[in-house]
Amino acid sequence: MRRSVTFISIMFSALLGAPLASHADGNPAKAETDSFAIARGGQYYDKWWAVIDADAPGQTHAAYPATGKKQGAATWRCKECHGWDYNGADGAYATGSHATGIKGIRVMAGVAPKVIAKIIRTKPHNYSKALLPDKALAKLALFVSKGQIDMARFIDSRTKKAKGDRGRGARFYQTVCANCHGFDGKKINFKTEKEPEFIGTIAQENPWEFLHKVRHGQPGQVMPALIALDVQDAVDITAYAQTLSVK
Ligand code: HEC
Ligand code: HEC
Numbered sequence: 001m002r003r004s005v006t007f008i009s010i011m012f013s014a015l016l017g018a019p020l021a022s023h024a025d026g027n028p029a030k031a032e033t034d035s036f037a038i039a040r041g042g043q044y045y046d047k048w049w050a051v052i053d054a055d056a057p058g059q060t061h062a063a064y065p066a067t068g069k070k071q072g073a074a075t076w077r078c079k080e081c082h083g084w085d086y087n088g089a090d091g092a093y094a095t096g097s098h099a100t101g102i103k104g105i106r107v108m109a110g111v112a113p114k115v116i117a118k119i120i121r122t123k124p125h126n127y128s129k130a131l132l133p134d135k136a137l138a139k140l141a142l143f144v145s146k147g148q149i150d151m152a153r154f155i156d157s158r159t160k161k162a163k164g165d166r167g168r169g170a171r172f173y174q175t176v177c178a179n180c181h182g183f184d185g186k187k188i189n190f191k192t193e194k195e196p197e198f199i200g201t202i203a204q205e206n207p208w209e210f211l212h213k214v215r216h217g218q219p220g221q222v223m224p225a226l227i228a229l230d231v232q233d234a235v236d237i238t239a240y241a242q243t244l245s246v247k
Helices: 002-016 034-044 072-076 078-082 113-121 134-147 166-181 199-205 207-216 231-241
Strands: none
Touching (some): 199 231, 207 231
């Protein structure tokens, strides 16, 4: 759309013999903010191929342990080995169908993105440029360095309760999320009719995933990322969503 407007204005300027108006004039800055880059970076941590509209990898990742229960594309998601709580084997993925025994990425918070990018390009990760282009990698590395939060501060790991204010969360939920997910959280069913999965289901069963997605959005979907808000706002939304129906 913007391109065609520019094209038309060039045509007009050419016709009238007028000098082209400076693009800086009246145009908002187009430079990407760190918030945008980190929000996207968190989506690459998730199902990254959906963000760049690429094909999902077919093979199981070589670093995925033989004892693990997943295979194929799923094993290429950062979260599959390092967890939604970024704590790997020390977090929610210590046991269960996602257990791999692999460590988390918490200690990499604050480390230079370049160092992190190299870790992802090289062994044992080996994400090639063909899979994850440089621009995507830069955002992902920025997320690992600057976008991680200490989930334990915001979610009680024993009860899974979000340490937030439901009343405050309801304000955000009803004015932002409800537009797509419905006032009761049941407008979008993520699974099947028989075994439905709604906003409330994920908030209760996997609050770490929920909090990550509130901050970063859903890969390849129109869902917004609320990373520009305070973390506590996202935690409050999670606390409220934990009261929504799961059936
Ligand atoms: C199939 C499993 C697997 C996947 C998927 C995976 N990693 Fe890793 N990652 C590992 C293993 C194993 C290590 C530990 C390597 C070592 O210690 O030598 C590691 C280590 C790391 C480290 C260093 C942690 C530290 O404390 O030294 C970072 C950062 C990291 N991974 C980021 C990522 C990111 C970002 C992605 C997604 C692009 C990703 N990983 C996907 C298995 C995986
Ligand atoms: C513009 C529409 C839109 C808005 C606004 C929106 N979402 Fe979403 N959301 C989606 C879509 C579309 C999906 C993907 C659904 C699917 O995969 O079936 C999704 C997926 C999700 C998922 C992940 C489901 C899964 O199984 O992976 C969660 C959690 C979620 N949304 C929570 C929220 C919360 C909380 C808010 C408010 C902060 C919100 N969404 C706002 C459209 C939206």
